[in-house]
Amino acid sequence: MAEPALSIRGLTKEYGNGFQALKGIDLDVQQGDFFALLGPNGAGKSTTLGVVCSLVQKTQGKVSVFGIDIDKDFSKAKYQIGVVPQEFNFNQFEKVLDIVLAQAGYYGMTRREALPRAEQLLTDLGLWDKRNGSARMLSGGMKRRLMIARALMHRPRLLILDEPTAGVDIELRRSMWEYMRRINRDEGTTIILTTHYLEEAESLCRNIAIINHGEIVRNTSVRELLSELSRETFLLDLAAPVSDTPVVEGFDIQRVEASQLSLVIHRGQRLNDVFSALTEQGLQVVSMRNRANRLEEMFVSMVESSQTAIDQRAEQPQAQEARV
Amino acid sequence: MDAGAQRDQTLHALIMMSVITNSYSNVASSFFSNKFQRSIEEMMVSPMPNWVILSGFIFGGMARGLGVGLIVTIVSLFFTRLTVEHPLLTVLVVVLTSALFSIGGFINALLANKFDDISIVPTFILTPLTYLGGVFYSISMLPDFWQGVSMLNPILYMVNVFRYGFLGVSDIPVGWALAAVLGFIVVLFTIALRMLERGKGIRS
Secondary structure (H helix, E strand, O other): OOOOOEEEEEEEEEOOOOOEEEEEEEEEEOOOOEEEEEOOOOOOHHHHHHHHOOOOOOOEEEEEEOOEEHHHHHHHHHHOEEEEOOOOOOOOOOEHHHHHHHHHHHOOOOHHHHHHHHHHHHHHOOOHHHOOOEHHHOOHHHHHHHHHHHHHOOOOOEEEEEOOOOOOOHHHHHHHHHHHHHHHHHOOOEEEEEOOOHHHHHHHOOEEEEEEOOEEEEEEEHHHHHHOOOEEEEEEEEOOOOOOOOOOOOOEEEEEEOOEEEEEEEOOOOHHHHHHHHHHOOOOEEEEEEOOOHHHHHHHHHHHHHHHHHHHHHHHHHHHHHHO | OOHHHHHHHHHHHHHHHHHHHHHHHHHHHHHHHHHHOOOHHHHHOOOOOHHHHHHHHHHHHHHHHHHHHHHHHHHHOOOOOOOOOOHHHHHHHHHHHHHHHHHHHHHHHHHOOOHHHHHHHHHHHHHHHHHHHHHOOOHHHOOHHHHHHHOOOHHHHHHHHHHHHHHOOOOOOHHHHHHHHHHHHHHHHHHHHHHHHOOOOOOO
C-alpha cells in the first residue's frame, strides 16, 4: 500500500503558557483523498495543519508527508505541500502576478517555467485580467482564489485548505468547490480541508476527522458517519396556520411558527406515517426541508458528547477529592 | 583641525551614517512589514533554507545602504574634492558595515512586536552609538576614560577603517578594526540564523 499523504502520530503542542492545544493526535490521510478536518473554533485544526506546514512548532510526535519525516527532511516534505491559510498572508501591495511568481521562485521554479503555470492558474481561477493590479484592490473572494493559485504554483501533491471559502458568496463558493473537485479528481492532488460549512465537507470530502479540545473525536468516512445518523430534524411548511401543536403518537413535533412545524425522525420511523396522521388531522404540508445539514447534526452531537466526556473527566478527580 | 579637514571628516561621517541607518532601517522595516502582513509565511512554508531567507534580507539592506551611500558621495562631489588613499579598503569597509547593520536590523525586526519596536533601536541606540563612535571627531581628542569607553562601541572600528581608507590615518590599528567588524558580523549572523531557525517571533 502506498505511503499515506499525511501520517501523524502522537502529535502534541503545548504553548508557553501551559495551554495544551493538541493532546497526542494520530491521523492518516491516504493519497488522493479529499479529507475534512472539522472541529469548533479553537479545537486544534489550524494548529495541526500549522505543524504540518511548519508555521507551528510541535512539542512532541511524528509527522510524515508521503513517507518523508519532517524532522529528518522538512525541505523535501515542503515540496509536496501547498498551503492556503485561513487569513490573507500575501503582501497586499504587490501585484497579483508577482505574488504567484515569487512563490514559484521560493520552490525553485524559474520565471520561464512559472509564467505559463501562473497564466493557467490565474485564468482558471478568474484572476488573469487582474494580474497587473495590486493585491489589495481585489475583493475578498478574489484574494482567497489568489491564495489557491499561489499554493498550486509548484504542483503540490498535498493541498492544505484552511477554511478556503470563509466569507465567500454562495455562487463563488460553489465554483471553488468545483475547482477543488477537479484538481483532486484530474490531478490526483490529495486535499485536506478545514471548514465551518459542513455542507462543504459533506459535498466534497470522502473521509473526515472531527477534532475537539486537541483530541480526535472521530475519524471515519463521511458515508459511514452519515449512516450512523440516528435522527434527522425536518421543518414542515403548512398550507394554513395552526393554533395548537398537532400530536402524532411516537413522533416529536414542535410548532415553530403559526404555519411551520419541526419534526424529529428517528432511525426506523417513516415520514409517510407522519404525513398520513397530519392529513387525517386536516393539515396539509406544502414543503419540507432539513433543519440543519445532516453532517451538521452529527457534528453537533459528537462535539457535545465529547464535551460531556471532558466535563466528566474533570469532575471525577474533584469527586474523589471530596470523598477523601 | 583646519576647515578642509573638518569638512572631510563631516563628509566621511555623513556617508557612513547614511549607510548605517539605511541598511538597518531597510531590513528592519521590510522584515517587520512581512511579519505584520504575515507574508513571511510564504517563505516559511517553502523549502527555502533559513540562511537563504536571512541572506536575501541582508543583501536587500546592503543594496539600500550602499545605494544611498553612493548617492551621498556623488552629491558631496559637487561641494568638495574627495581624496581616497585606499579605495579597495574603503569599499570593503562600507560593504562590511552595511552587512553588519542589515543583520542588526533583521534581529530587531524578529524581536519586534509593534512598529514602535523597530524605531526605538535606531533612535535610542544606533544614533547615539554613531555620534559617539568618533564619526564627527577623532577619539584622540577625548580624555583617556572616554577613549576606553569608546573602544566598546562597534561603530568606532568601522568609522576608523573608513577614515583610514580616505585619509590614511586611523585612531586604532586597521587590521584589528577589520577583524572586529568581521567578528561582529559572524556573531550576529549566527545569532540571527539561530533565531530564524527557532522561529523566534514568527512561529508559535
